Amino acid sequence: MSAPLDTALARKWKLEVDTSATETPTWVPVRGITNFTPGTTPTVQSTDDYDSDGWGADEKTMLKWANAVQLLRKKSDATTYDPGQEALRAKSDQFGSAGTAHIRWYDRDGGPEAFEGRANVSWEPQGGATADVENVTVNLTGKGARTAITNPAA
DSSP states (O other): OOOOOOOOOGGGEEEEEEOOSSSSOOEEEOOOEEEEEEEEEEEEEEOOOGGGTTOOOEEEEEEEEEEEEEEEOOBSSSSOBOHHHHHHHHHTTOOGGGGEEEEEEEETTOOSOEEEEEEEEEEEEOOOOTTOOOEEEEEEEEOSOOEEOOOTTO
16 A cells, blocks of 8 residues: 655745855745746657658757746835845846846755756736735746756655
């Protein structure tokens, strides 16, 4: 008889941004996450040929990664926003390396999923009515490889 399985929770993800100006990272948590969707998208090319007896075939030739993040805007006083959120927002209207964030995301419970990479940042406030809270959509689009790392929470 198999042991019962626990359900994995979507809120397992932790996102951190490197705020260091040196080669040694200073990891700052991005707080207020309400939805985190990591993903990869493959580029697939047809490899059909006459030798396949009419059967088609494809080959994965490239991967791209991106993380879609929904945030509740958080602040400690009237003018001081969450440092992790601010690090991402500050990069959103910059170009080249100034607009690239060094990030890592991992299972906060110590599971095997843990990654690091550099990403372009888009910051999109969602607006709202007078009774709403401030929500922001942040898209982190990978620049180069997403690297598997040892989970910092392990």
